[in-house]
Amino acid sequence: MRDKRSLLSVRGAAFGFGTTRILQGIDLEICGGQALGILGPNGAGKTTLLRGLLGLRKPMVGAVERHTKSVAYVPQQDRLSPEWPLSTFELVCMGSARSRFGVRWHTRSVREAAERKLDLVGLLHKRAESFADLSGGQRQRALIARALMCGPDLLLLDEPTSGVDRPSQAKIMGILGELGTASDSAPAILLVAHQLDLIAGWAKEILWVADGRVDRRCVDTSDSTEKLEGLFGGASHG
């Protein structure tokens, strides 16, 4: 297992828009190998929290400290414009941050890494296809492959199972499960989800986002979905 050193620390942070605070009083410590689900009702600020942790949104007060540069994220697939005729392979190569003076070379090692990641998510045969032409589930898996290109210590995913059919959801969670058990390269994974039952068997802890607060709660993966839903106030619709 990757060492359990702290990858991300949040101290008394508040996030919001303009002068409006959506979330406040956040204290968090994320360490290597952890698997956390971010759950909560619609509009509670799950994505705001994720963007704050990524550094895409500055905290209004407090601090977010990332102790690793190797951070990757998977956006919601519908945030990306279908107007770009990117091939799936080109999309995955984007995940490699290697550049020299702003020039990004797709060296042989980058291309080989991209093929391995595509193979890992079961999309190697789709490498030449346009990203926009893939199904929702395939697109999401391609985005996970892209995120893995930098060998992240910390992987953040924004509703990767949203708008995806059940078999694809299971595939995506299966890939994340495999990542979490990889012996020497398990990244810490934070995943925003809208269905508790999907992540109940995967996440060891839940960040419950509601009423402007973030509560960290441990979950027993053997608990039934009904019991968990009771604990999290019927979060499956969140």
Place this chain on the structure above:
Amino acid sequence: MGDFPLDLLWELFGNSILAALLAGLVVPIVGAYLLARGTGFYGVTLPQLAAAGIAFGFAILAWWQENMTWLVDAIEHGDEAHLALPYHILWASVFCLGGLILMARTSKSGKGEAGHVAATFAIASALTILFAHMSPMGEVFVHGLLRGEILAIDGHELEILVIALGAVAVLLALFRRSLTLVSFDPELAKVQGMRLGSWEYFHLVIVGGTVSVCVMTIGPTVLFGLLVLPPLAARSLAGSMTGYFLLSSLAGLISSAGGIWVSFEYDLPLGPCLVLVAALLLPVAAIAKRAKRKLA
């Protein structure tokens, strides 16, 4: 064209033919980015802004010559034609880059980008006519530009075009992946530590520079067409970004070559012919796309 000796044709119009072919090769790649970023309408508005800048340059030329004595001296002692071109490109750049930055700022504030770009086009069109009206010389020149008469390109103009478009082609070839990333997924680019603002301005300078130089040489009509139509045709067929750029460039080259042939064959203005040939590629691309799907 059949009765015209080829060597004489080349001697008279060689520069214009080369300029049209070069623009056909490079300008569509710049347009490919505009289209993919959802800012295709910039392809119509920016040349109009640059044309307004050129007309403005003519409108204040007398004042400029009276007050900017250093420039007047330079013109008197130098080659007037060589100095006139940078003067007009300067004003085209000021209007084009100014408009670009203004439009980019309004789009960031989320106040309805399309409406702002359309309004900018309307204002630029009106200003072009008004500024041109203030100078008889400017009126003739701008009218020629808008008609797409690109048959009078001299060697110096061609040199400027080769240098400018050559630089744009090299920069786009080198930085295409970074530009694609910051445009397609700015959040990932930011997470990877890229400076979004710097890349945005770099893109604006490439677009603004291309438009400013091209509008003065090949004119806004040809520029409208090459920025928008070839990439639009290419996008429906391309399955990758590399393919998109190459097909855009190829479509632009075909448009230029086809436009030149039609223009000389039927004695029509080159600019509009080039644009209409480019427009013909749209249904051709649609048919090819359908055939490709059937074969797949």
